[in-house]
């Protein structure tokens with residue numbers, strides 16, 4: 001191995017999907033006791049201007065020495081120049097991310113995977129139904145649709161967390177409420193909590209959206225998704241009207257390492273976004 | 287493109303000629319220890335038509351420790367150092383038709399699965415020529431003719447060689463292959479040479495076949511077949527089957543820090559380990575051994591058939607020979623073709 005010429009490096013960067021681009025952590029927001037949101041900016045000025053992505057896509061983020069992990073792009077491509085992602089602290093890489101300070105260098109490989117078919121949704125009402133860290137990919141598509149507000153009908157979000165302290169993106173709630181409906185719910189409230197108390201699927205039944213001309217997007221823990229799906233069906237939603245993002249363990253993100261398949265489908269290249277019509281045909285192994 | 291013959295006593299000259307502008311790698315040391323692929327620089331005597339290699343050709347295309355890059359961490363001087371992938375042209379000589387087929391399967395994954403080409407695999411593969419030996423002495427575990435059509439597989443090679451005793455019959459398959467057949471030690475085959483070569487082929491194609499459904503196995507294989515549970519009871523989950531398999535190529539990515547330099551590399555991994563798919567909060571899509579046994583078989587006999595129209599098993603028998611508890615994939619696929627296990 002030898003150190004390469006500058007030219008070689010540039011070529012490799014465009015051709016080699018395993019090479020991260022260096023980015024600086026510009027801002028860290030502590031969302032909850034175990035989740036932080038990071039805003040990163042590419043060191044390369046050219047890339048900062050040209051880099052774009054679609055809502056629903058994901059990235060591989062490196063903390064050099066600790067390793068690499070998969071995170072949804074939680075920002076919207078309608079706001080260029082930076083990307084944001086939210087990280088729940090669960091292990092080695094997510095620990096290392098939480099220990100970073102503003103100004104740290106990370107590696108970013110992105111964007112990977114498919115995205116929400118927002119073109120097909122134009123003119124329809126949208127219901128976002130999210131729980132926990134599942135709100136990260138939803139924040140991308142929600143903000144994207146709010147930035148293209150006139151393309152869509154009514155927009156409503158149900159967002160649930162264990163306690164009020166577990167809700168992310170609190171700084172944005174007022175912004176969201178200006179042009180869409182926001183229904184918050186927690187499993188257990190506290191003395192200051194004025195919103196709903198109860199699980200997301202039950203709250204969905206209380207709000208009971210009518211299925212006509214509506215797309216439902218749901219993301220969260222598997223158990224929540226299972227009951228949200230049941231309830232949407234009961235409300236009359238068809239499988240084609242319901243979308244989610246699937247999570248499998250990933251390493252390469254580009255369909256090579258063989259880790260994320262569900263039958264013939266690889267979540268990193270055929271997903272992570274699927275409609276329930278597509279999920280129905282998958283073997284029960286996710 | 288014309289067939290040729292070369293006397294075995296001239297083999298070294300041919301290898302040395304190729305070694306002038308290629309790396310020449312060949313099977314070394316089945317008797318002397320773990321047999322693997324070595325750069326012989328055209329200077330070593332080898333028995334290139336000896337027998338199937340213990341280690342598959344992926345040893346070269348996907349090294350067990352494959353450096354992706356090094357990251358230099360010194361503050362203010364942070365940079366990536368990329369390995370030089372402008373490697374020399376390489377000739378791999380002595381691989382079997384099953385090994386050639388395995389490379390076709392790896393090609394499908396590493397070039398075409400998803401929108402990205404694997405730069406490291408492609409750098410090696412693009413400059414690789416395959417000189418494949420036609421088997422005259424299949425191993426007890428081989429079942430290549432059951433799972434595939436060797437006449438189709440041979441088109442994946444650049445040159446075919448057949449052992450005729452004191453000489454070797456040499457057939458160029460591609461132009462790249464023909465380019466390797468330079469030297470006055472090659473001569474035209476006699477009628478007798480052609481007859482002998484055809485006999486080797488005929489013997490190979492006449493290998494007894496086991497019950498097998500062909501590519502239709504992808505349609506008849508059952509998710510709920512009790513065979514997964516039965517096999518899982520014996521399986522100790524060691525993963526040797528996938529480590530030895532020429533088409534199994536799942537990998538892990540790791541970082542290793544030495545001083546101010548971090549090396550990121552990939553290394554083998556296997557669907558036979560439970561933590562392969564273990565996710566945060568303890569959720570695991572394949573928590574039971576029977577599911578992992580099923581994944582190995584279905585990946586080759588169903589998923590890859592549906593993805594690439596290729597059966598992902600070449601019948602090389604390596605997993606059969608290496609499994610410590612005698613799990614035999616031949617029995618499993620024959621059972622699926624309705625033979626009682």
Ligand SMILES: Cc1cc2nc3c(=O)[nH]c(=O)nc-3n(C[C@H](O)[C@H](O)[C@H](O)COP(=O)(O)OP(=O)(O)OC[C@H]3O[C@@H](n4cnc5c(N)ncnc54)[C@H](O)[C@@H]3O)c2cc1C
Nearest residue numbers: 069070071072087088091092093094136249250564565566
């Ligand atoms: C498409 C996709 C999008 C994701 N988006 C987000 C996101 O926006 N925010 C977020 O906080 N998390 C997200 N995750 C999960 C995140 O990738 C894992 O939590 C993270 O990789 C754990 O890494 P670690 O090194 O900290 O954990 P480790 O120390 O490696 O392990 C801790 C636990 O996490 C599991 N784990 C390790 N890697 C993964 C993985 N890639 N996927 C799932 N579980 C894993 C381990 O098996 C173990 O149980 C996403 C995962 C996928 C596949």
Ligand code: SF4
Nearest residue numbers: 531599600602603605
């Ligand atoms: S599954 Fe077994 S027989 Fe088939 S290619 Fe792999 S090692 Fe060879």
Ligand code: SF4
Nearest residue numbers: 521522524525527609
């Ligand atoms: S080699 Fe045998 S025991 Fe080991 S994982 Fe494979 S099938 Fe199981």
Ligand code: FES
Nearest residue numbers: 253257258260268
């Ligand atoms: S993450 Fe490697 S194949 Fe999907």
